[in-house]
Amino acid sequence: MKKIIVIATLLISITVACKSKKATTSTAKADSNMDAQLTAVNARFPNTTMEELKKGHSIYTGACTKCHGAKDVTVYTEPRLLEIVDVMAKKAEITAEEKQALIKFAVGVRATSK
Numbered sequence: 627m628k629k630i631i632v633i634a635t636l637l638i639s640i641t642v643a644c645k646s647k648k649a650t651t652s653t654a655k656a657d658s659n660m661d662a663q664l665t666a667v668n669a670r671f672p673n674t675t676m677e678e679l680k681k682g683h684s685i686y687t688g689a690c691t692k693c694h695g696a697k698d699v700t701v702y703t704e705p706r707l708l709e710i711v712d713v714m715a716k717k718a719e720i721t722a723e724e725k726q727a728l729i730k731f732a733v734g735v736r737a738t739s740k
């Protein structure tokens with residue numbers, strides 16, 4: 627009987643611990659900016675879709691953070707940034723299509739960061 631109580635207590639504390647962790651993940655800030663980013667990107671790359679921009683965002687926060695944190699893409703000139711992305715795309719082993727989505731996302735972030 628004692629064992630059951632111990633196990634039940636353990637299960638409850640694990641459940642509570644997991645629930646409190648969930649609240650910390652938030653992408654609200656990125657989302658609220660994405661409409662403005664899409665408008666800016668379309669001035670450079672016509673017919674870019676929100677889906678593509680979101681794909682770029684998820685690569686930037688996913689594959690691009692395997693080795694280091696999310697780098698600030700606004701501190702470089704655009705030609706320099708494109709050179710860096712060329713090198714990093716190989717490191718991250720992303721496809722040409724994924725790289726294009728990432729470039730569009732970066733252009734959008736740059737254009738709306740001022």
Ligand code: HEC
Nearest residue numbers: 689690691692693694697698710711714715717718720728
């Ligand atoms: C396999 C590991 C790896 C992956 C994956 C990776 N990087 Fe890097 N990145 C590095 C290393 C190593 C450096 C140089 C050291 C540093 O600045 O942290 C670097 C530096 C950078 C810099 C600074 C360059 C400079 O000259 O100031 C930027 C910007 C950057 N990475 C962006 C990206 C982006 C965007 C992606 C996704 C396509 C990416 N990285 C994926 C390893 C990686």
